[in-house]
Amino acid sequence: MFSLSPVVRTLLILNVLVFFVTNDSIIEQFGLHSFLSDQFNPIQLLTHMFLHSGFSHIFSNMIGLIVFGPMLEQFWGPRRFTFFYFFCGIGAALLFSGVSYYEMHSVYETVQDYRLDPNFDTFSAFMDQHASSYYDRLVPFIENFKNNPTDSKNIQDSLAIVNRIYTNQVNEPMVGASGAIFGVIMAFGLMFPNTQLFLLFPPIPIKAKYLVMFYGAYEIYSGVYRSQSDNVAHFAHIGGMLFAFILVKYWNSQRKTFY
Template structure:
């Protein structure tokens, strides 16, 4: 059904094999090789590469690999295997860079507030932290806050408050990102730029659409979701945006040097 090119076949094989291996290793593999925030003690530079070959489940890897085998072969035939592989890796790294940058911007104040709270874990500091960084669960904590306020030196309440705060910080700082989505969105962007009028058939609904409009839709959706939904849908939208952004830069750069590689 799909006429896979050599590098696409290699990347497909690598992603599937790594997925099978790491799925047998459990959460340890994701925690070790998934991409953590630079503010996390679990961050390691090797994660910039390893996270690109890991996935969070069957649906995740299936959707990414479909994108690779649909859009990748034509790009590889235009650029050749080495340049396509370089493009894939650079867009994946670019996606990680933008994700980490946005993550740092969003969480640096959280970490600062966390450190201030650890130095003075009072009920007042707890209320201030939770109201600013965990407003969605603040109302559920009202009974605990009342008890803490009535007995502020109780070591059990102090410990419980610290546990709540640790959980909030851990969820935002220590939750790793995995997947090839950044590179795949880069591949989709490049396809739309090089073959803008190629008609594709959507799965749902099964209607034809030109590649340039598909890329435009994806781009606008990811920007909107990154700004308004990034904290609620557990998807690294800014990694997708980063992949598309770096793909645009590379395609335009290589296009200006067209005589040297076509």
């Protein structure tokens, strides 16, 4: 049985309660949208942390919280742990949003160019570079457009498709406490590096510092080489770990400062 500390227990209860009342409308309103989206609201930098897309999503995050969070809260105290949790979560959201802005701005410029000169070759290149996950469902249209590249209807339909794909991508919200949780995991590895943890898959013991190194390397690789079908916000995970590393190192350098 896990021994839950006060802040961890409160965060767990809040996340579970919100999960049971979450619907598509709430996710659209309070999930984190791109800075380029008309639906972006600064409050989403905070509210997205209490939303989850499914049972497995919230289950994995809350397991991370109740396994690694209590020791940190007991070591730091409730106030410092609470600050740390939200610092990592919001920091993760900012890094994710920055990367998303860079990626989506590139898509936006491609869409703008296509609006000025719509043709099959450019459409095909757009699909390959920015929308390969849509390819299978658009095969009939793509074949028709390829065989009839000057047909005005195909050109107009291609413009509508490109605009719709861009709108779907820029308005897709990011949800979850993963950034904060990965920050908690990073801090645990930094504060208690030689603590032995027993993994379920595979069922072997591993020191906390090696687990953190594995997670970090995996998330960096997955973020850089992320496929379009991968809906995991890897850069949010990286952001949580990065902000955790910075804050823990800062606190360790200020040993005379206490909450």
